[in-house]
Amino acid sequence: MLFGITLVTFAMVHLVPGDPARALAGQRATPQILASIRHQLGIDRPLLQQYWHFVVDIGHGQLGYSFLLHQPTDTLLAARLPTTLFLVGYGVMIAVVLGVPLAMISATHKEGWLDHSIKGSLVVGLGLPSFWIGLLLIAFLALRLKWFPVGGAGSGFPDELWHLFLPALTLALSFLAVLVRSLRASLIDVLDADYVSLAVLKGITRRRVYVRHVLRNALIPAVTIVGLNLSYLLGASVVVESVFSVDGIGNTLVNAVLSRDYQLVQGIALVFGVLVLMITLAVDITQAALSPRNELA
Amino acid sequence: MTVTGLGRPAAQRPLGRPGLRLSAVLPFLRGRERISLLAGCGMLAIIVITAVAAPVICRYTPTTLNPLASLQPPSAAHYFGTDQFGRDIFARTVYSARIDLIIAFSLVTTAFVIGTTVGVIAGWVGRGLDSVLMRVIDVALAFPFLVLVICIVGLRGPGLLSLYLAVSIVSWIFYARLVRAEVRNIRHSEYMLAAEASDFSTLRVLGRHLLPNVIIQPLVYASSDLVYALLLAASVSYLGLGIQPPTPEWGQMIQDGSTFIGAQWWLSFFPGAAIVVTAVAFSLIGDGLATIAREGSG
Numbered sequence: 001m002l003f004g005i006t007l008v009t010f011a012m013v014h015l016v017p018g019d020p021a022r023a024l025a026g027q028r029a030t031p032q033i034l035a036s037i038r039h040q041l042g043i044d045r046p047l048l049q050q051y052w053h054f055v056v057d058i059g060h061g062q063l064g065y066s067f068l069l070h071q072p073t074d075t076l077l078a079a080r081l082p083t084t085l086f087l088v089g090y091g092v093m094i095a096v097v098l099g100v101p102l103a104m105i106s107a108t109h110k111e112g113w114l115d116h117s118i119k120g121s122l123v124v125g126l127g128l129p130s131f132w133i134g135l136l137l138i139a140f141l142a143l144r145l146k147w148f149p150v151g152g153a154g155s156g157f158p159d160e161l162w163h164l165f166l167p168a169l170t171l172a173l174s175f176l177a178v179l180v181r182s183l184r185a186s187l188i189d190v191l192d193a194d195y196v197s198l199a200v201l202k203g204i205t206r207r208r209v210y211v212r213h214v215l216r217n218a219l220i221p222a223v224t225i226v227g228l229n230l231s232y233l234l235g236a237s238v239v240v241e242s243v244f245s246v247d248g249i250g251n252t253l254v255n256a257v258l259s260r261d262y263q264l265v266q267g268i269a270l271v272f273g274v275l276v277l278m279i280t281l282a283v284d285i286t287q288a289a290l291s292p293r294n295e296l297a
Numbered sequence: 298m299t300v301t302g303l304g305r306p307a308a309q310r311p312l313g314r315p316g317l318r319l320s321a322v323l324p325f326l327r328g329r330e331r332i333s334l335l336a337g338c339g340m341l342a343i344i345v346i347t348a349v350a351a352p353v354i355c356r357y358t359p360t361t362l363n364p365l366a367s368l369q370p371p372s373a374a375h376y377f378g379t380d381q382f383g384r385d386i387f388a389r390t391v392y393s394a395r396i397d398l399i400i401a402f403s404l405v406t407t408a409f410v411i412g413t414t415v416g417v418i419a420g421w422v423g424r425g426l427d428s429v430l431m432r433v434i435d436v437a438l439a440f441p442f443l444v445l446v447i448c449i450v451g452l453r454g455p456g457l458l459s460l461y462l463a464v465s466i467v468s469w470i471f472y473a474r475l476v477r478a479e480v481r482n483i484r485h486s487e488y489m490l491a492a493e494a495s496d497f498s499t500l501r502v503l504g505r506h507l508l509p510n511v512i513i514q515p516l517v518y519a520s521s522d523l524v525y526a527l528l529l530a531a532s533v534s535y536l537g538l539g540i541q542p543p544t545p546e547w548g549q550m551i552q553d554g555s556t557f558i559g560a561q562w563w564l565s566f567f568p569g570a571a572i573v574v575t576a577v578a579f580s581l582i583g584d585g586l587a588t589i590a591r592e593g594s595g
Contacts, residue, residue, distance in 0.1 A: 004435065005436060005440075008436055008440065123580045123584070124573065124577055126576065126580050127527075127572065127573045127574075127575070127576025127577050127580055128573060128576075129535075129548070129569060130532070131532060131535045131548070131551060131552075132551055132569030132572065132573075135555055135558050135565050136558075136569075138558060139558045139559060143559040144559075231438065231439075231440070231441045232441065232442070232443075234441040234444070235443030236443065238443055238444060239443070239535065239536065253447060257447055257448065257451025257452070257538065258451065258536075258537060262452070265448055265452065268444075269440065269444060269448050272440055272441055272444045276438075276439050276440065276441065277439050
């Protein structure tokens with residue numbers, strides 16, 4: 001799997017047409033200059049040899065050198081990755097805080113007017129472009145009301161929490177529709193389950209049934225849904241970071257791509273791939289830990 | 298041999314073209330769930346007509362510069378206001394619908410055709426080919442879709458063709474996975490065995506007997522995929538990697554207006570609203586089709 005990820009990142013950068021040397025040196029560079037840049041980048045060597053070097057470097061924790069920012073890619077990413085992870089985590093948190101109650105209301109009032117209005121707004125929510133929502137939030141909450149800063153990530157935990165609120169909210173809103181939809185479906189399944197009927201028959205209060213039996217079992221699908229969509233969320237974070245000019249790896253990727261910083265692009269793509277892989281694994285483990293069946297074992 | 302459950306005996310159907318047909322679908326176009334499909338189709342029809350009739354509807358062309366009327370708020374003369382070059386936002390939004398709709402449809406169609414073909418072949422042949430495909434899918438899914446697209450577009454150089462290529466390289470995978478699962482579900486059913494045992498050519502078995510029975514799921518998926526294709530194209534253009542100026546495109550218009558978002562909100566607001574309306578139309582159609590497919594098979 002890791003092998004596949006390195007292969008794809010490598011292939012993407014090397015097989016996609018376009019000459020990195022020309023991009024670096026500009027249109028008027030002489031053939032000699034181009035050749036020397038190619039040699040410096042190591043792209044005049046055979047592909048297999050290049051791939052080998054790429055993999056060996058990864059083994060040493062080296063991901064190449066960014067010409068755009070004049071820093072080794074690995075130190076750059078180590079500094080910026082936490083911001084992205086924090087943003088995505090923050091976004092997921094907001095989405096869950098907003099989404100679980102919405103899904104609960106929707107599922108318990110199935111086919112009622114509340115359910116229909118929630119479902120209706122979800123259809124709209126599904127079609128909201130995150131960058132547009134982000135801009136509107138900036139226009140209204142940051143520029144007009146001045147409640148939040150316009151951009152940047154801030155420094156220190158409370159400051160970060162405040163700075164990244166709008167980006168995280170944007171991310172949460174772009175994910176909310178997907179979350180509530182799937183969560184509503186699984187909650188309805190849970191509500192139909194025998195153990196819920198039994199709890200109701202035993203005379204346990206409605207509130208207690210919902211909190212103790214339904215919500216707990218609904219958290220597992222919620223974790224699954226978040227896990228399945230983390231890849232999507234990481235992708236969305238690229239756009240959101242760009243809108244709010246947050247210095248995470250997503251915004252760095254966009255800048256790297258725009259200025260054709262090939263090694264940086266390669267490094268970031270690799271980090272994204274490994275990240276999704278690790279998160280998928282973590283979700284599997286969390287899921288197992290949350291399952292009530294495991295308490296017996 | 299035909300799709301069952303659509304309420305008419307198979308013998309009454311014209312021979313040889315099984316699958317969803319309008320006459321078979323019509324009885325399902327009733328009830329509350331169907332409103333979604335009809336509303337979606339209606340909205341889409343209005344959007345398409347507006348886009349096609351753009352020259353008739355708009356008083357200005359999307360690229361006419363008018364420095365004397367720059368950054369004007371929405372008014373009777375300019376319904377959606379003007380941008381910093383005095384270009385009419387209404388005209389630009391309406392003309393953008395053309396390019397955005399074409400991009401969304403062509404992206405989804407390409408993914409659908411390639412993905413379905415690969416899925417059918419992999420599911421049918423099985424063994425080595427199938428496991429290779431599954432590895433490819435695993436690896437491709439490890440990357441955020443948008444990240445892959447941004448990388449490929451960025452490395453090839455921004456533009457419509459790059460966007461189209463980048464999305465096509467990745468998006469067929471979702472269809473292939475879906476179709477492959479469907480094929481494996483039915484390939485050992487009795488009617489497939491019967492078709493295989495008869496003297497039909499492989500092409501005929503696959504095209505006439507297998508395909509109509511596995512095509513519904515990817516079709517339903519494609520209808521909701523339109524939303525993602527639309528948002529994806531707009532996102533990539535927003536980042537400056539998609540459609541290049543002066544061709545108006547919603548994502549790019551929002552990017553252009555983002556510097557003015559504080560005071561001249563209309564620059565970015567209207568193209569975004571157009572995306573939302575179009576996306577809602579696609580979503581409603583997708584939801585409607587999904588309901589019909591569920592009930593048709595259940």
